[in-house]
């Protein structure tokens with residue numbers, strides 16, 4: 001196995017050769033150089049500047065990006081259309097050079113907040129919607145890895161060589177540092193909770209009244225809690241703990257402007273490869289029990305509960321309705337499957353469809369988001385009611401984020417089981433779907449189980 005400095009030397013030789021092959025002159029556009037990484041990274045550095053990580057342990061898939069080669073942000077009801085226009089423009093002028101024939105492609109990050117408000121929250125560190133091509137991308141999958149260096153063109157080869165060599169010097173050795181183990185679990189102090197338990201019961205009652213009157217069929221209420229640790233949270237350790245606890249979830253971190261948004265989400269808003277589409281309907285939740293029989297009983301009760309099956313069906317129906325105008329062969333399993341995570345179990349229906357010609361991920365995301373898994377049914381009444389009634393702004397919680405390749409195929413994940421971190425402070429969010437028959441106490445316990453995903457990992461960070 002090559003030592004980190006040997007990896008660095010090898011990459012620098014490839015970089016010097018590769019730069020000469022890049023079409024850097026000519027019209028405005030984007031150029032990416034893909035270099036095979038002779039060793040798969042074992043750890044990803046947290047840097048001061050902007051960066052993102054997406055890691056899925058069970059799928060052995062990792063994508064990370066550092067710095068900004070280009071980015072576009074948008075807000076308001078047409079935010080995804082605006083970003084789509086930029087992405088389509090980029091697709092036409094994005095050249096990739098892969099001298100090592102790695103077979104990988106370049107990628108960009110797409111993400112957006114829960115609601116379409118043009119103005120971000122005052123303390124928000126992320127714009128409302130963002131499409132971001134990192135200057136340095138790292139992708140590893142199936143035991144192979146690639147480094148993707150991207151620049152706008154026209155660019156000058158000698159200046160670029162110097163800049164990218166400097167970035168390699170900084171980044172490459174840190175990819176192979178030993179992984180930091182967990183720290184002694186530390187206490188977390190709950191500083192602030194919105195709503196509190198009584199306020200939650202009031203909100204659930206108000207939602208049930210709306211449902212009873214027929215104005216809503218389902219609405220997903222959420223909570224925010226703020227905790228303080230006894231030390232600054234170490235994001236790398238947090239991502240490590242989340243990867244261990246939730247290997248079947250997508251572990252996301254987005255760092256901008258001094259804060260990091262972290263999520264460990266089981267739910268894909270959408271994946272699109274060519275015309276093949278997959279969407280996860282996840283709704284209907286029960287806890288776990290350390291006793292095997294009690295755990296099985298919880299699972300059986302979940303799978304046969306009328307209230308949970310109705311809650312789940314709203315999501316399937318809304319996904320079908322959203323896809324119908326632009327997809328064929330929409331298929332959902334006859335019965336929901338059981339998705340078991342270490343803190344909760346969910347009803348899950350993976351839905352497949354074929355997109356019509358020329359339908360891209362931006363259009364599909366705009367049609368699908370927000371599903372009744374995180375918002376409610378009917379969509380507009382639920383989001384209007386939530387914006388008036390929920391005591392805080394959701395920000396990127398229940399928004400979505402993921403990566404896209406230059407042909408605009410890719411996947412987006414619903415931002416759940418998440419926290420926004422800054423120093424020793426973390427804001428956490430969790431919600432639960434309310435339908436006729438929901439009980440405020442049970443729904444509160446459900447949100448506690450969901451919050452425990454991040455709380456238990458934070459203790460080790």
Ligand SMILES: C=C(O[C@@H]1C=C(C(=O)O)C=C[C@H]1O)C(=O)O
Pocket residue numbers: 220222267282283284285346373374416417429430431432433450
């Ligand atoms: C809203 C959340 O989760 C969503 C709501 C669920 C439910 O109500 O059963 C289940 C999974 C998610 O779609 C959350 O985790 O905060």
